[in-house]
Amino acid sequence: MLDESYIQIAIELAKKGKGKVSPKPLVGALLVKNDKIIGAAYRNTPTEESTELIAIKNSKESTEDAVLYTNIEPCTLEPGDSDCIDLLVQSKIKRVVIGSVNPHPQFGGSAIKKIKKSGIELKIGVLEKECYELNKFYFKQQTTLLPYVTLKMAVTLDGKIADPEGNSKWITSVESRSFVHELRSEYDAVLVGFNTVKIDQPRLTVRLVEGRNPKRLILDADLQMKHNHDLIKNNCDKNLFIITSKKNKTRKKKLNKLDEMGVNIIFASEKKNGKIDLADVMKKLNQRNINSLLVEGGGRVFSDFLKNKIEDEVLIFIGPKFLGSGISLTDNLGVKNLQKAYKYSIRDIDKIGEDALIRLVRR
Ligand SMILES: NC(=O)c1ccc[n+]([C@@H]2O[C@H](COP(=O)([O-])OP(=O)(O)OC[C@H]3O[C@@H](n4cnc5c(N)ncnc54)[C@H](OP(=O)(O)O)[C@@H]3O)[C@@H](O)[C@H]2O)c1
Numbered sequence: 001m002l003d004e005s006y007i008q009i010a011i012e013l014a015k016k017g018k019g020k021v022s023p024k025p026l027v028g029a030l031l032v033k034n035d036k037i038i039g040a041a042y043r044n045t046p047t048e049e050s051t052e053l054i055a056i057k058n059s060k061e062s063t064e065d066a067v068l069y070t071n072i073e074p075c076t077l078e079p080g081d082s083d084c085i086d087l088l089v090q091s092k093i094k095r096v097v098i099g100s101v102n103p104h105p106q107f108g109g110s111a112i113k114k115i116k117k118s119g120i121e122l123k124i125g126v127l128e129k130e131c132y133e134l135n136k137f138y139f140k141q142q143t144t145l146l147p148y149v150t151l152k153m154a155v156t157l158d159g160k161i162a163d164p165e166g167n168s169k170w171i172t173s174v175e176s177r178s179f180v181h182e183l184r185s186e187y188d189a190v191l192v193g194f195n196t197v198k199i200d201q202p203r204l205t206v207r208l209v210e211g212r213n214p215k216r217l218i219l220d221a222d223l224q225m226k227h228n229h230d231l232i233k234n235n236c237d238k239n240l241f242i243i244t245s246k247k248n249k250t251r252k253k254k255l256n257k258l259d260e261m262g263v264n265i266i267f268a269s270e271k272k273n274g275k276i277d278l279a280d281v282m283k284k285l286n287q288r289n290i291n292s293l294l295v296e297g298g299g300r301v302f303s304d305f306l307k308n309k310i311e312d313e314v315l316i317f318i319g320p321k322f323l324g325s326g327i328s329l330t331d332n333l334g335v336k337n338l339q340k341a342y343k344y345s346i347r348d349i350d351k352i353g354e355d356a357l358i359r360l361v362r363r
Pocket residue numbers: 152153154155160161162165166167168171192193194195196197199200219220221222274275276277278296297298299300301302304305327
């Protein structure tokens with residue numbers, strides 16, 4: 001088989017760790033000898049030892065002259081990481097094939113240098129784009145110290161996110177909603193605005209598929225969230241966060257009550273227009289090891305992310321319905337003419353249930 005085929009298998013293996021390995025990257029590793037896979041492993045927790053070491057330990061045969069395939073540069077030699085390159089040498093691995101180089105500004109490339117020095121044959125950049133896409137959360141965090149942000153929107157054909165009464169259940173089909181639950185199980189956190197919490201009463205958990213719940217973040221500039229709200233009452237995992245303005249630091253009684261209920265509070269700066277500064281929020285999320293964020297609405301929150309160019313991608317689920325009137329996907333973006341419109345490239349279009357799913361990135 002070709003190197004590409006084995007790296008593809010490494011990618012598929014690595015995907016099994018989705019939602020479980022953050023802040024580490026997804027890793028799949030294979031050992032191949034005489035065109036036969038003799039050992040394989042994938043990262044399943046952030047703390048376990050190097051995936052390549054596990055693949056070597058799992059090997060059913062002698063690893064002498066075997067080829068190691070991995071989607072990302074092995075053990076990046078960050079402080080605390082075990083150095084698996086020495087073991088590659090001891091195991092007499094003949095060749096190493098790597099999908100993507102680790103982008104870490106300080107440690108990335110260090111393992112590659114060491115492999116080259118050891119005399120082991122090396123090939124880099126096989127299915128590089130696919131390997132990059134697989135670890136887009138990790139790569140964004142490593143290079144910018146900010147989380148990867150996806151805006152997830154459900155709209156009608158005429159761009160409405162809710163009917164005139166504010167009801168958005170359900171614009172899209174159960175298949176689309178199941179897919180969103182799958183996304184929730186992969187992202188570190190989901191975020192909604194306080195109005196959405198008030199109107200939709202969302203649970204922001206994973207129910208339609210198997211998977212772990214993400215952290216649940218509410219943008220609530222004025223700290224209006226009531227302590228008897230269902231999101232607070234059902235916060236057994238203590239993964240609920242309220243992001244509020246710094247000016248609320250003095251509201252000790254309310255803050256103590258929320259603290260008793262296990263709610264985490266993130267204080268963020270306000271901008272001159274009184275809105276929470278989303279750039280400051282992103283820095284604070286990074287400090288809390290939140291490396292991927294799924295923003296689920298509503299319209300004002302989407303608009304502020306777009307205006308501040310904070311999103312990495314936009315996922316629009318389009319339910320094939322017209323509403324005529326209702327709540328628009330975005331409020332005033334301040335665009336005066338088509339030349340000034342926020343422009344996007346379409347990455348993918350899929351049909352999901354009866355809906356269309358469009359994946360967009362900013363041009
Ligand atoms: N179809 C969909 O995809 C979808 C998804 C979610 C919700 N919805 C619908 O959307 C409607 C709610 O949307 P909405 O636009 O009224 O409210 P929203 O975007 O859910 O929430 C706005 C709230 O967030 C607060 N906020 C704090 N910081 C903010 C910031 N930097 N930028 C923007 N908001 C910030 C606002 O506070 P301030 O007022 O103090 O600025 C306001 O209370 C509901 O009808 C819901 O059903 C649809």
